[in-house]
Structures are given as structure tokens and as C-alpha cells.
Amino acid sequence: MSEARVIRLHYLLRAALLLAFALYIAHLAQQDTLHYYIAPKLARWVRLCPVPLALMALALAVQAFYGKGSALCDCEHRLPRSFVKSTALYSLFLFPLLLGFLLPDQALGSLAADKKGIILSNLGDGHPEASAFDTSDPYQQEFAELARQLYAQPVIPVYPAIFSETFGAIDRYKQQFEGKDIAVTGFLYRDGTHTDPASFAVSRFLVQCCTADATPFGMLVEADTTISLPNDTWVEVRGKLQIADYQGQEVIRIKAVSVTPVSAPSTPYIYTSPDSIAAWHQLLAAQEAAKMAK
């Protein structure tokens, strides 16, 4: 077989692989499952990827079928030369496609939280704010304002859209929030070393770009009775906020009144909000509107 034919065949295989990648990404976008892997701000760009991928596949196919023999010289020596190398190369590209198409989309859970180490308190510099919802640090203004808004609620709601900000605000003003009622939804996570079945954490993964940087956040929960639900069950926890000591660190803990299993949310991860105060007002307004509709 002449050199040009080998190149044509390589091009056809590559076109097929590129098309498969384009289809896979389009499939994820259409099924609305891209958010299992990447944050919305990046998903915008990933959604565009099938276009260049398909164009590349088309260009390669055109070359393979219509290209002149003389144009098909592998002048940059980039095509694999041997049996083993070609097999290895194309198997490598097939692997993510197989993984993607054959296995179900599954969000990160307790296992990943175990490996990454769950965060129960995120006070970098270690000093919680003492005075009531006031701060001299301009960077903390947003948290102080959110804390004030949250405190005014009879039961503090933890909206997924501003989960990490709410967590941060309560964490910073633990003392003030002690004894307040809270309702929060997340997946159930038990530390491998923590054997007490009545204690667990209600957790969410915060994703900045993609699942590689997913960071598990959680609030400790203490229930009166043993909770027999398995790890990774989605639960809604209602109870009172307390301060607890966990491995020498002051963390918030919920003294649970009720722990109810709920269905998994359509978006398993949480993301940072550019302006949590604006998001908070929007969420409240939406809730009011929903109440009026009823």
C-alpha cells in the first residue's frame, strides 16, 4: 500500500474520532449533563467545541477522499509509523469516548470528599469576627451584609446558588448565629474515622472550573437518634446552629430536629456567585412571587 493511502486511512480514522468527540460533547450539552464535569462559566466555551471539531473532521475527510496524492505527504512526520504506535494512539483517543458513552454520568460524592478532605470551617486567618455583623475589612463587607440579611430570617435558608457565601457568612459570625434555626440540603457524608452513627456532615462540592478543583464543604450534624441512611444520600436537615470543637478547630454544627431524605438536585455541585447580595434579593423576590401565586 502506498504512503498516500496509509495517510488517507489515518485521516479517515482521525475524522471519525473527531466526529465522535464532537458528538459526545453535543450529547452532554443536549442532555444538560455538562455540569457534572465543569462549571457553567466554562461550559459556555465547551459547548462551542463541537463546531471546530466537526469542521476538522470534515476537512480531514475531504483530504482523505479528494486530496491529491502529492499533497498527502506526511512532511512533518506526525503520523505514527508502526503497528504498535498507531494502535496505542487511537486506543488512547478511544478511551475517553468509551468512558463517556458507556458509564453513566455520576457526580462526585463521599469517596472524593474523603480523599480531598472536607472543609468544615474556612476561616483562613483563624479569627472569627467578634462584633455583630460589622467589619473593617472592605473584602469582608459582602459577608457581613449577607450575614445581616440571613440573621433577619426566622429559619435561615441555605440556597444552592449562594451556598458557599452563606456557609462563609455563618462561619465568620458563628457566635451571633448560635441558636438560630437553619434548613440545609446536601449529601450525607461520614468521615471514615468518625464512627458515631448519629453524627455526619451535610455536604456539597464547590466547583470553580472543573471537577479537578472540586472542594467539599460541609456542616456537621448531630442527630438525637441513629441515622441509618447510607453515605451519599441527599438529605434536608433542619435544626439549631451550635458551635462545636472538631479536631481542635471551632466549627459550626447543626443540632438536628429532622433529617429527611430528598431527591438529588439536578445540579449536584455549587458554584461561587459574583454578587451574593444581589442573588439573595433575587431569590427572596422569587420566593415571594411563588407564595403570591399560591
Place this chain on the structure above:
Amino acid sequence: MRRCSLSDGLLFLLDVAGLTPFRILPLLLPAAFLVVALVFWLPELTALLDNTYLGSFKASFIGILLEAMPFVLLGALLSSLLSVFIPDALISRWIPRRPVPALLFACLLGILFPVCECGMIPLVRRLIHKGMPVYVAIVFILSGPIVNPVVYGATLTAFRTHPELVYARMGLAFIVACLIGLIIYVTVRKSPLRLSIKSLNEETHRQDTRGGKLTAVFVHTADEFFEMGKYLIIGCLLTSAIQTFMVRESLAAAFDRPLGAYVFMMGLAFVLSLCSTSDAFVAATFLHTFPAGSLLAFMVLGPMLDFKNSLMLLSLFKTKFALYLFFLILACVFVGSVLMSVWL
């Protein structure tokens, strides 16, 4: 010269299938493996599906791959546009001749092209072939992913309470990149590139491509994609395996010594292969466990050197030069961040 038509193409396919089965075997083998594997595994597949390790592995593997995809495509596309439309002389005319202005120019280039490090390598390879000196290209590769407005903004968001760490990151990246550029300018004389493309060859072939320049652009892009894609996929495989099986806290405890923290954070930066726009958020979670200097080392080293881009660098440069470069990066970042920690 053979005539080219659709029938010709189809004929060639038949030809291949009928006459030379042994020659196409290597290409069909992956597909054959696939069929066999599927038939054997299908009954066990349901058991595999329950495996939480596999689910966790898939989530991080596909996540990293999808995250890199737009950047790799952008890098490949830019590189191929450069090769098709920009004449060689143009780029070497833009670059200042004397080393110091050239180094500063390379740092500024990073501000203009905020491409993630995975998109950087194909672009830089093309720029080198178009006449960019190697030391300028190295500075661009090293500083580009850090010294740019997008990463500055992301780091500031992650370290709102410690803005000095943000300036330290930008500053150290700038210093390390320029220093390494200078060292390479002084010590390396021969071309360290793995393969040298003859630009003359390209010139003649360009005219022959079917469908004009547009097809040529996309064929080149596909070449780049497969060239870089293999390293990207291997890098993603290793990284996501580590993400799935490595327990961070117990490892962190093992390195709980003054300089151990630096070694640990630099090792972590290397194996996690995070995007430079998101690594600051991961670094911020270590704020209460480790000294600020080690977080700085994490944030400067990661974008310059990690699993996936070290494989890409190895494909771009000769092994000896690539190892020399890795050593320079590790040494400069380590010393630089230890020195900087005095001010932090």
C-alpha cells in the same frame, strides 16, 4: 499525477479492504479489541457501574479533559492560522533583537493572549518555527498562564483576605520566567527542538491542499489536536487516578516540617494539573495548614510545570533540554518562594 474524485476515494477504500488486509490491521485493531472487550464485559458491566471509584475517576477524568478542550482547540487553531496565513519573516521582525526587551516583550505577550497552558504549547511550537528565539518562547510559556488579567482576577477572588499573596504570585512568576529566559539565552546555543519542520516544504504543499486555505487550516488544526491530545489524555489519566486514590490529609501530615510544606505543595501542584484560573481556590483551602510561601510555590509552579504540560514539553523539546528546563523551573520556584516568604 492521479486524478482525484469521489470514486477514486471509494475505490481506494475497497482497494485497502480487499488487497492488503495485513497493512490495515494495525488501524483496525483498536476497534477489534473494543468489540471483544464489550462482548466479554457486558455481563459484568452492571457490577462495574456500581463501583464508586470508577464513577469518581470518570467524573474527574472527563472534567479535566473537557476543561482543557476549548484551550487546546484554541491553541491548535491559532497555531494553524499562524502557519497558514502569517509569513515567517513577520514574527521575527516584531521581536526585539536585544535579549532584555525581548524578555519583556514575551511577558507582555502573555497579557495579550490569555491562553491556558494546555493551549500554549502548539502555539509556541509554531512561533518558534516562525523564527521566535527559543528563550523568548520559554518566557512566554512560563509567564503566559500566570501573568495575565484573568488569572490575576481569579487569584484576587480566592485570596480576598491576603491581597499581598496575589501580587507575590504575579511578581514571582514574572521574575522566575525572566530569570529562566536569561539563563537559557546564555547557556543554550543549539536548537533544542525535537523536530525541525522545513518551512520551504510547507510552502509548496499549501498550494496543493484541496478546498483552499480553509481546509488547510482545519487539517493543520487536527494534526495539532492529535499531537497534543495524546499527552493531554495521558496527563488526565494520571491526574485523575491520583485525585481518585490519593488521600490529601494524611500526606500533608507526613510533610509537616518547615521546608516539607514547600516540597509537598510543589508536588501537589505537579500531580493535580489544575488550570491556572482555578488553582488559587484550591490553594486557599490550605491557608490554615501551610505557610503562605508554600502556597505561593504551589500557585507559581502549577501553571509552569505539571503532569500534562511536562509531557507536552517533552514532545516539543529534546529530552535533555526538557529535563534541564524542569530542573530550572523547580529550583527557581523553590528558592524564589522561600525568599518571598520573608515578606509575606
